[in-house]
Amino acid sequence: MKKLIIALSLAGLCALPVAGQAAKYKEVSVSNGGTITGKVSFAGKDKAPKTYKISKDNDVCGTGTREIDYVRVNNGSLMDTVVYLDKVKTGKAFDASISNAVLDQKGCEFKPFLQVMKNETKIAAVNQDPILHNIHTYEIIGRTKKTVFNVSQPEPNTVTKTVKLKRGSAMKVECDAHDFMHGFVFVAKNPYYAKVAEDGTFSIDNVPPGKYTIKAWHxxxxDLKSKVEVTAGGTANADFTFK
Known part of the structure; x- marks a missing residue:
């Protein structure tokens, strides 16, 4: 009997989630959900774009310099930002379009500069240039970066990789062969996110009633965060101002 009790206890421990391992998001039917709207703004002096020298493969990459505007501000509104609800376990289904992300390398640029993909799905890195690219992606964890994948692409081809982020919400994308190639991928762990429009506005719909932590990622x-409460069929507001 004692051996049986020990065996059952061990079985129960095996069924428990591993510490630090988040439960997967579960898609369910949402009835009478609410909506969160808001605007993302920028206050203060807008930083000038960063200038890079195009130092190699000029026949494909171009000549002179390239400017990358990491902080794009449009009449006080901050672009290239994603607003999302943190640690949501159940709710509406994911948009199928973000399950097959494609990152183009054309003219020695990453296109798009910012896109959204679903966590634990695949992204296709497409080299359309007749030269070597080396795509290197990093999980952004606060001020640190951790390599997700690092792949050499010596000729026009496609490399597909599964992305599974545990701690961060996004990846920085670089090319180890060309230091003037940069981009970002936001990796959604639940479908309650919105990439802001050019005027800084966003909307997240079909949110189950409740209290949430809402974050703005750039x-x-x-990152900025706030609290928001969503009522059944109602509309809540959440504004963010970066500096």
Whole structure:
């Protein structure tokens, strides 16, 4: 009997989630969900774009310099930002379009500069240039970066990789062969996110009633967060101002 009790206890421990391992998001039917709207703004002096020298493969990459505007501000509104609900376990289904992400390398640029993909799905890195690219992606964890994948692409081809982020919400994308190639991928762990429009506005719909932590992510600025309460069929507001 004692051996049986020990065996059952061990079985129960095996069924428990591993510490630090988040439960997977579960898609369910949402009835009478609410909506969160808001605007993302920028206050203060807008930083000038960063200038890089195009130092190699000029027949494909171009000549002179390239400017990358990491902080794009449009009449006080901050672009290239994703607003999302943190640690949501159940709710509406994911948009199928973000399950097959494609990152193009054309003219020695990453296109798009910022995109959204679903966590634990695949991204296709496409080299359309007749030269060597080496795509290197990093999980952004606060001020640190951790390699997700690092792949050499010596000729026009496609490399597909599964992305599974545990701690961070996004990846920085670089090319180890060309230091003037940069981009970002936001990796959604639940479908309650929105990439802001050019005027800084966003909307997240079909949110189950409840209280949430809502965050605003930007590739180079410090993340912001707030609290928001969603009522059945109602509309809540959440604004963010980066500095």
């Amino acid at each position: 590739g180079t600025l410090k």
